[in-house]
Amino acid sequence: MIAFICILLTVLVYLLSKQLYKKIKFAFLSPLLIAPCILSSMLVGFHINYSDYDSGGRWLSNMLQPAVVGFAIPLYKFRKVMKKYAKIIVVSMSAGVTIAILSSGVFSHIVKLNDNYLLSLLPRSITTPIAMAVSVDIGGMPTMTAIFVIVTGITGLILGPMIIRYLHIKEKLAKGLLLGMGAHGAGTSKALEFGSEEGAAASLAMVLAAIFTLVFAPILTPLILL
Amino acid sequence: MLKFFRVALQVCYLYLFALLGNILVKWLHLPISGSIIGLFIVLALLHFKVLKLSAVELGAGFLMSEMLLFFIPSAVAIIQYKDEIIQHGSQFLIVILLSTITVMIVTGLVAQFSIRRLANKKGEIGK
Structure with missing residues (x-):
């Protein structure tokens, strides 16, 4: 009840x-x-x-699970555009994922957070289940990571459109990648408000960010802990 | 009313694909989440024309447009971490704010720069 x-x-x-x-x-x-x-x-x-x-x-x-599955639809609809810009997408996402992990580590050092919190912050810019898995993998606290993921979503959702305006980003693909990379699903829902092409780019960014982070996080973590 | 049932049915379809993804992840010990596997399954089925776009489009549209609702319970979960937040909240917020801004600026600028470079190159070839 x-x-x-x-x-x-x-x-x-x-x-x-x-x-x-x-x-x-x-x-x-x-x-x-x-x-x-x-x-x-x-x-x-x-x-x-x-x-x-x-x-x-x-x-x-x-319900987030079927919602994530649903992102297949914008991806399918804009598959030709995605194919055409495949190289650009991979380059931008590699840059985004690397910066996401490194900057979380560097800023955590600057504000003097201990390593437990630092490690839990590293995977914060990707979708929750994978972020929690990465957190376990690199020695963080998965429940704290889940909290950081949601705060990242709220932050990116609010600041994303301001950053797009401030940087005068006009390309739909760039807008979508920025939102999906910076704020996972929450950013993607904002991108869909911009338009379906931005939404498709953000869906792809969300998926790629998760996959790239799985690979990059364990490699970059020892560097951050130096 | 008819539309409501169609949306509900399609949401169930998508849920089934997510469940299928979860089962595959368990069986094959994949490091990815079930819903992302489900996404790739739906993408493949659409590509090979096994699944029609119209069979899932409405449901997916509904879920994606109301997605923020599904994040709300996890955001409410923050109240369980009162002690950590009182002790370290401002540090967490500074890290997340600055890092998110940095990530968005870098991703956006790299993408914009590469798109414009590609457009320029094509323009030159055109000449």
Whole structure:
């Protein structure tokens, strides 16, 4: 029963925050920032355990799986464009993944985080299940990694469009790669708002970022720990 | 109403492919997640015309446009980590903010630069 109520409540808060975002169009009012804030304060206010909430929330999180499978459709539709720009895509993604891992490490050193947190931060820019797997592989804490992935998603979703505007990026492919690389699925959903071509590029970026990180992270980790 | 059922049915289809991916990952001990394997399966089936685009397009469109909803429960999970966040929250946020900005700038600029270079090259050949 509590599970059902939590699902209903989450959907309701989501729909309301989406309406609010549509009206005000202010980036910091993204439903992915507002809805969790409202829901967490409700949980605290009504003394509901997170595990009780998650008995329902889990069902919604599970829907991410078919959603990721669904990214096959934009990829299929724009396969010709993707093929044409294959080299550019691979080069940009290799640069993105390398920078994602190295910069997470360097900035963690600068703010003096210990190695446990540093290692958990390294795979933060890819989709959750793979990020958690990489985290285990390099000796991080997978649950902390999951948190960092979601914060990265929120951050990228809000800042991505600002960066695109600030850098005057006009190419649809570049916009999509930037969003999918920087903010995995959350960025990809933003890219789909830009257009279906941007969405396809972001879907591809999300998938490639995950695969490249699986390969690059174990190689780059010893360098960062030096 | 009819559209609702079609969307629901197609979402189930996509879910089945994700489950199939999960099973394959378990059997073959793959390091990738089941949903990404599912994505490649659907892509292959579309390519070989086993699966029609119209059989999954509506469902996929629905899931992708409401994707943020599915991230919300994991974002709420942050409240479980009160102690870590009180102690290190600002450090985490600084790292994630700066790193995400850096990654986006580098990826965007590399892609834009390469696309324009390719366009220029083709332009010269055209002359």
